[in-house]
Amino acid sequence: MPELPEVETVVRQLEPEVEGRRIARLEVLDARWSRPVPPEQLGEAVSGATIEHLGRRGKYILMELDGGRTLVMHLRMTGNLILREGEEVIDPSEGRRLYESERSTEERHLRARFVLDDGRELWFTDPRRFGEAFLVDDDGLEARFANLGLEPFSPEFTAQALGEMAAGRTAPLKSFLLDQSGVAGVGNIYADEALFRAELHPLSPAGSMKPEHLEALRDAVVAALEAGIDAGGSSIDDYRDARGEKGTMQNEFLVHTREGEDCPRCGSTIARIVVGGRSTYFCPSCQVRLRRRPKRRAKRK
């Protein structure tokens, strides 16, 4: 499932390619992608618009259009946004030549197609079909993201801010990191990687972190996400970058999906547990399980 580093990779690749280009035509081929807005309505509203900028907020892709509107897209579980340059004869997923008239995997999963004014096409493909898009006026953008938390690469994301978010929370750290209203963009992979880097056990109650833990976790979240971006994202399953290629972060995971392997820090065996329904990988030896902070004792009479 794409998280911040995967979305950021796509945005960074596409931005210089699409900025200033006019969308000759947007074809929405799946009503689920634009719902509740009918596909033709969204297609009509976006066709003819010029792309002024491509950005990101949390795991959302923001395509800023002229006329003060932004097309917001979310890849959800299996969405990809791929720039197509001319006719492809090699199917990047299958790694083989296609027969004439055979549809590629991308074509079968095509949900929306942007035809750019230079003839290139931007394809939103999505096998599981949870991906979505909606158009908002720029005035309404802030309200739309009112419940989305801090951007991890913003100056507002400090140990202190993390402490304010975590104060009094008994939720395990893993769930705390996955909550998009706290820190935006961290998902299952990078939460595991960040907690390992911070040497914190995923079941530690969020409100039990002391200042040194908050510092460590802040730095670890940033470092884990940066590592993901440097590797072009993780392709455990369907994720492909804007060129249709796999990321390599899955080869560099410190703990995620590494159950039974040696901890790269202490050599113990990496374990897997389920937290909030999500597979969670960690080292039981060197990731410290914090205890719930005892409530202040009531004054004696």
Ligand SMILES: [Zn+2]
């Ligand atoms: Zn360890």
